Amino acid sequence: MSLIDLVRDAGIVGAGGAGFPTHIKLDAKPEYLIANGAECEPLLRSDRRIMEKNAAGIIRAMKAVAEHSGAKKLVVATKRHYEAAVAALEKAAAGTGVALHLMKSTYPSGDEQTLVYDITGRVVPTGGLPLDVGVVVSNVATLLNIAGALDGKPVTNKVITVSGAVKNPVTVEAPIGTPIGDLIEAAGGFESGNPDDYEVIIGGPLMGFVAKGLDEPVTKTTGGVLPLPKGHKLLAYKKVNIEKQAKLAKAVCCQCSVCTQLCPRAALGLGVEPHKAMRALSAEKGKLLGNPNGVFSCCDCGLCSYYACNFGLAPSVIMGTFKKSLMGQGVKAKKEVRGNVDPGIESKKVPAARLLSRLALSKYDRDAPLVPFTVKTPELRIPLKMHIGAPCRAVVEKGAAVSAGTVIGLPQGLGAVIHASLSGTVTEVTGEYIAIRA
Ligand code: SF4
Ligand code: SF4
DSSP: OOHHHHHTHHHHHHHHSSOOBBHHHHHHSSSEEEEOOOOOOOOHHHHHHHHHHHHHHHHHHHEEEEEEEOOOEEEEEEEEEOHHHHHHHHHHHHTEEEEEEEOEEEEEEETTHHHHHHHHSSOBBBTGGGGGEEEEEEEEEHHHHHHHHTTTTTOOOEEEEEEESBBSOOOEEEEEOBBBBHHHHHTTTTSOOOOGGEEEESSSSTTOOOSTTOOOOOTTTTEEEEEEETTOOHHTTOOOOHHHHHHHHHOOOOOHHHHTHHHHHHHHTTTOOOOHHHHHHHSSSEEEEOHHHHHHHOOOOOOOIIIIOOOOOOHHHHHHHHHHHHTTTTTOOOOOSSSSSTTTGGGSEHHHHHHHHHTTTGGOOOOOOOOOOOOOOOEEEEESOOOSSSSOOOOOOOOEOOTTTEEEESSSSSOOOEEEOOEEEEEEEEEEEEEEOO
């Protein structure tokens, strides 16, 4: 069986991103294969723990991908201060030809385009992919899943950091479908003990989203679970109201353009101009000013909102709104690199500690050791959409007996196979999930 078939059958999607099917990404002939262990988002520790514990698996997967694709330059990118992970990777990579690229603790160091430029000096064009410049980037968690696929193991679990306002931050490996409430319990529960005092961010502090409730399930792309006290400034940023933002932009945006000056994608010469998006909100009745193609290069890192703007405005949200609107009008991104890389690009990287301080998150910057995890809930709901593209179609019916690893959903077009993450009986099948009782 080819590597692509093994990866497809294992249901692997990008574990650190939007859930792009890995078997499609790997069907390429790159020069570089970059393992992304930068763990861009502050507070998260899952990639760090994965590298500490499974460095050999990551290197093994990289060698397998290189053998399949012909990639000659293999690089693992991670942070210099992840000492135990670096030591484990150095040991596992010795004599294999895999190099380590060690970075400072800055944000957004793990942004794919930033990483590609840091390592190769090449700029991925707007509307393009790293493959356009001969590179495939894969998250270390995804590579570990590829190592599992080589042994016939499908994706049924996810390594997740549970941090923020919990008693004891931890990193756990949880079956897909586990409600996030179980994960918070594994971290000793909410700081005050009262769940009503908190809201929960799923993902990292900057790019994550606010959970609807504690029964939201772990998916193949969940990287973090971060409760924060209600009223925390980060939660307010995540609930920006566009009409209110337009009024604020008109009243207080002084067009200082600091948001654009600190934008990592603008620094790559990709023509991203959040200050013009803000101006459009107030000055031109919503008509986008400046370079509309640059909007497609916004990676939603949030730096313009969470760090750059001194007036508490949220240009990243507005960029996202414009992007959606352009896509809705059928506008497609044009492949282009608009300008030169900013010679001061290095100095624009934001130290993670400073970012945490700005976001009032420094007190949550705590270790989150990997600990054993047991699911408390007897019934798990496994989502049918954990990848980009349409949801999978269920291939089991209510009452069916399944084992952990049984195929329960198949993609309809672009997507990835879904497997049962526990053994038991199927109790419910909807268009959104399959419930399995242990
Ligand atoms: S959104 Fe903020 S940082 Fe950007 S131009 Fe306006 S005031 Fe300046
Ligand atoms: S979110 Fe803001 S800083 Fe980040 S890429 Fe988009 S415009 Fe640039």
